[in-house]
Amino acid sequence: MSTVEMPIKALPFEPDARVTILTGAGASADSGVPTFRDPGGLWRRIDPNTIATARGFFADPVRGWALYHELRTHVRACEPNAAHHAISAFQAEHRGVVRLITQNVDGLHLRAGARELIEIHGNLFHTRCGDETCDLAPFFDERPEAATDHRCPSCGGVLRPDVVWFGEPNDLELEREVSEALASCDWYLAIGTSGTVYPAALYARFAKKNGAQTVIVNLELPENAGDFDLHYTGRAAEVVPILLGRP
Numbered sequence: 455m456s457t458v459e460m461p462i463k464a465l466p467f468e469p470d471a472r473v474t475i476l477t478g479a480g481a482s483a484d485s486g487v488p489t490f491r492d493p494g495g496l497w498r499r500i501d502p503n504t505i506a507t508a509r510g511f512f513a514d515p516v517r518g519w520a521l522y523h524e525l526r527t528h529v530r531a532c533e534p535n536a537a538h539h540a541i542s543a544f545q546a547e548h549r550g551v552v553r554l555i556t557q558n559v560d561g562l563h564l565r566a567g568a569r570e571l572i573e574i575h576g577n578l579f580h581t582r583c584g585d586e587t588c589d590l591a592p593f594f595d596e597r598p599e600a601a602t603d604h605r606c607p608s609c610g611g612v613l614r615p616d617v618v619w620f621g622e623p624n625d626l627e628l629e630r631e632v633s634e635a636l637a638s639c640d641w642y643l644a645i646g647t648s649g650t651v652y653p654a655a656l657y658a659r660f661a662k663k664n665g666a667q668t669v670i671v672n673l674e675l676p677e678n679a680g681d682f683d684l685h686y687t688g689r690a691a692e693v694v695p696i697l698l699g700r701p
């Protein structure tokens with residue numbers, strides 16, 4: 455089936471339809487969140503290689519944590535936008551299961567009240583030990599000293615942000631949950647993601663193969679547009695509330 459550009463109006467969800475939503479950087483763009491993958495803003499000054507790869511970060515954890523502290527401060531000042539709020543309201547009110555997967559680490563879905571959320575690239579505000587064998591559990595990090603104190607309280611190793619860096623695999627357990635959400639949905643919506651980053655690039659194809667109606671909302675047509683039945687061009691904060699019946 456060819457991709458169809460549709461007039462923007464509420465999607466015809468069956469009352470108990472199971473819906474799985476994936477959000478990417480475009481969903482947070484209207485909140486002013488800088489991302490690793492969209493160079494600009496903060497990233498004109500900070501080389502992503504120094505804090506978005508294990509090698510770069512652990513080469514100088516003091517510098518790494520200073521930059522993450524700056525990033526956390528910046529993102530904490532951002533607010534969820536109309537797309538985040540529409541998705542949360544849809545999750546709360548729709549009768550069928552609505553699962554939400556996000557590639558974003560900014561925590562804005564949680565601040566907008568999202569439930570059934572899978573953060574496949576982690577959460578910027580969570581910290582964990584850099585040693586995979588350490589027993590320290592990841593924790594929500596509001597320590598004022600986080601910018602300067604990077605020692606693990608359990609093993610004395612180096613703490614790191616609990617996010618997935620370039621070159622690192624997604625968490626296997628989370629990927630299993632994602633597969634389940636994709637295999638068992640009637641509708642699959644990709645919002646604000648070019649769909650070219652693996653494994654997310656395969657999600658639409660997998661959902662479609664399992665019988666889901668597939669929808670994309672993005673600023674431009676992605677390379678894998680053929681995996682989507684419906685295509686909407688525009689900003690997530692403008693388009694998503696209308697599609698979810700919450701303009």
Ligand SMILES: [Zn+2]
Pocket residue numbers: 583584585588589590606607608609610611
């Ligand atoms: Zn440790």
